[in-house]
Amino acid sequence: MTHPPGKRLPRPGHGKVVAAVAGLVAALGLGALGEAHAAPPAAGAGTPAAPSRWSDHPHGFASLAGGTTGGAGGEVVTVTDQAALAKYAAAPGPYVIRVAGSITAQPFGASVEVASDKTIVGVGTTGELVQGEFHLSPGTHNVIIRNLTIRDSAVEGDWDCKGTDFDGIQMDTVHHVWIDHNRFSRICDGQLDIRKNSEYVTVSHNRFEDNNKTFGVGWTADVRTQITVDHNWFRGTKQRNPSVDNAAYAHLYNNYLTAQADPGDPVWTYGNWSRGGTRMVIENSYYEDVQHPYQADATAELVQRGSVLKNTSGRHDTRGAAFDPRDFYAYRLDPARAVPALVRRFSGPQQGIGVVRGGDDGPVTTAVAPGTCRAGGHRPANEPKIVPQGTGQDRSGTVIVYGTPAAHGGSNGGATVRNSAGDATARDLPFGNGSDGAAHEPDGGQAPATRSAGDRTVPEDTASAGGQDTLTTDSPEPVTVVEGPVISALGSRPATGIGCGPAAPAGQGVRDLEPPAATRASPPARMGGFPRQDAPHARH
Template sequence: MTHLRSKRFPRRRPGRAVAAVTTLAAVVAVGPGATTPAAATPPAGTAPAVRSAEQPTAPADPRAAGRWTDRPHGFASLAGGTTGGRGGRVVTVRTHADLARYAAAAEPYIIRVAGAIDVAPFGASVDVASDKTIIGVGTTGEIVHGELNLKPGTRNVIIRNLTIRDSYVDGDWDGKTNDFDGIQMDSVSHVWIDHNRFSRLGDGMLDIRKDSQYVTVSYNRFEDHNKALGIGWTTNVTTQITIDHNWFRGTKQRNPSADNCAYAHLYNNYLSAQVKDGDPVWTYGNWARGRTRMVIENSYYRDVQHPHQADATAELVQRGSVLDGTTGRHDAWGTAFDPRDHYAYRLDPAAAVPALVTRFSGPQRTLGTDTVLDVPAAYPTVQAAVDAVPAGNDGTVTLRLAPGTYREKVRIPADKPRIALLGTGRDRADTVIAHDTPAEYGGSSGSATVLIAASDVSARNLTFVNDFDEAAVELKGEQALAMKTTGDRIVFENTAFKGNQDTLMTDSPKLDRVSRVYLRDSYLEGDVDFLYGRATTVVENSVIRALSRGSATNNGYITAASTWTGNPYGFLITRSRIVSDAPAGSFHLGRPWHPGGEPNAVGQVLIRDTELPAAVKASPWTDMGGFSWRDARFAEYRNYGPGAAVTPDRPQMSDADAAVHDVAHYLAGHDGWAPHRG
């Protein structure tokens, strides 16, 4: 906000329920978690439960608990790990052409598959190059009538949450006529195949061939087919593979067949409804072939012929599994290897496997909907991660910021909605985005450390700072924004905003367009107009610190609303605490800002159920730019503390009006938005 002061003051510088044992420490990328509901409104004259400005804050649990992790485990996690498209752009594909283009690209990509992609011609391959993540969006992502192919030398690939189906040709049960696999890989390394569903394919569902290394196959469904999972096609004893929590249902063989694997670790898999066609040999469960060393743990075999067998040259260790109605070979000999010499893991009880695997294997509606970008592990700056988000983004992208100070400006443009900024430190002060540009160098948008022009953006467990040193630089204006928003449905939770003049601007794209912003459990500091703009803005259960400028009479203004006259809801500060180090009677609650003299910007501010300090003036509202505060829509309701009073210069809202000037009414708008209930 640009305006001139009549007098300069010395400034202060800103300072399953099936088992208690889980497979791994498990979390799922499903976006922001539930938070504690706000406290009920206290009776008049009592204090609400509001965190003090100095009290340490713990982040809300950012990820919902689940039965799996969002990072590779087992052999795919070794020797540098498997990261897929981390560090690359995020794209959403809906056509064969787009999938083929991005999957085969030389650079890394995170490829979201939304809807069923019909591969043509029937049975064709989609080549997948190194450094790719291909993930289905919820349960919608499908590859139909074709296969994914990883050629020799490919490395670092993640394929998750897809249905790959229907390349089967009637009459070709043995897969001898058409080599239409679901996924085929030759001589690759570091691949994670997770949470996919394979059904009715032309040959093998998943073929891992020719000395492929560091592979994990987890939580997949293999169903309604002859050959499920084959490993080998080599005389070398090279492959290291982890196979866990998969469901083999309605399959005949290769569940898996592992040929010449250096290490094959199978645990917590479920084999059921085996195809029975009278074949005495090629109907089986797990087969350790050649010189494979195989370890099977806590799996469940239901009515399976030859549940686990081994060639005389192989070694197979089996422990803890349930054999329910099985027949034929139950081989176990040799010592094989100890998986714990390679990686840590936790076993689910075998008895729990059927319920666990049937529930959690295959595509999940919570996967692929939230893409996670790690800063700085995968993206060097916050802005680099924002730049990786596609225009028109249709799925939440969470930017996880490691603790530290990011000295940069961040711009989230209007065409990149649904971004969530998440600090991963224990306290919001651990993760800071800071810069020091005053508004004189670029106006409010140019000054802002962070500018959010997109809608449906959130920030949690972070601190935003503009640390421009206004005492050291003589300028016509000293506005220096920590944050500016123009988008709609913006949420700040457990965040801090630090600056002096114009710290936080919540705006909209134009005067008569309503944007909404919600701050909860947050901290805001400044001196002049440090909460301002025309967006409908709710500050709840937060601390507002009014900084002293060293004056005995006028240290500043908390709000400067420019609400459109057609919008009944401007700023609401509720169930919060205003604190100050300024002398008693030296701070205003606000003044009406009419940008450019706009008469239809008629500020609306309600401060209710909030503690006020002694620093608040007895007449706390004041004029601005020739516009009287009495023509604005300023009011208080049930405030308390040493700065609270009821006088003719302090309009009080009636009980009837207060009933429709609460958090729900301010935020609901035309779409019923209710972030305060989440």
């Protein structure tokens, strides 16, 4: 919907092999489809657990009232052109649609209609829709759009886009939608418009870049919408970051706003706006070089707590009591000071999203192409049969590395690769954390490469290279090689050696990996089924 700049939002009423281009590719976990539409959530009832950093299921309001599962249980298809994308997106029934590579919409600004029960996910970091729009019509429900770049429908010389309605994603009177890990850039009108009483929506881990009208919620006289907005990066955007009009509940947390496109405009360059009858809660966000970071109409409510304001000016409104998000769902609130580093790393398309199970129960091998991939990943607890495997001539031919210190993610969230599944295997892969631990002392010196919390996980010919807390195990985990300035395997279970390769580099500090006293005294059942004699403690 097109509006001139600054105009108020109107209120009218056994075994497959899946090849990955590069990097570690984790599964996109898919659950069963529940009842989609329900009454507004009752406070405190059926509160979902807080999501992990690399959650494969929606959190926030999209997780309530039956949840959002997209195309779970449907056919998995891969599309490379507009015709196939449009065909499957609009088809009846559930589909998981993998977008491989770049698709340019024709004619310029063309809309791709998305029907209910769809997951649309980019493959790796290259899946994109260029000069086109995804549109969800009234009544559409249970839709997931993840890991895509949506870009370049802007019209040269028409910054306000008064004559077009080219959005990135537009939805009207829908429910249960999850917009996650996408990148929006240079869209002529709104990058994301959530309109006309849409309900149970979560917008997480996206990048919004280089735009005038960015992210609007409203276009209704009713106060019904429930929306969660978290861990998004608004960079080089002017207004609607987001603007939320007549939402019953708007929960914004851990977002990063920086480098506004037009800070010289004293009125219509702003950050978050609570409008109409909206009740908005903002928590632990980070505002840098932003004019009017957050503001509220006299009729709206806005609670702000814990955010960082750096070089900001203008309005910083708070008004009323709004609501308590924890009455609806659990969530993890990151420290505001860590938000820039976390959002820079985790927002937008990721290599670790996009390989999905096709519905069978056999193992799926994700073949990781040779080279060094700077990415991270998480194997969820419900996907133990996905096996990442290096395809180089030897183990050193494929390296998975990232550089997040514990100061910016904890020993858990900072790990380059995390495993939550039992009976899980990885082969022929070194995992590394390239963070300079010394630069983050005293509170963030750990640079964990691998953390496993599943029973009977089996790394075969793998290596974990990093700093302190290089490998953390909370389960009986066979270990091949652990390299680093300090070698340690921490957790409640001992580590078991299989086919150990070279020891740590000469001159580096090395210690025996002895289990804690509680583990030594525990019965064999605590070993996750490994007889004690088959679970020797790894030593170099």
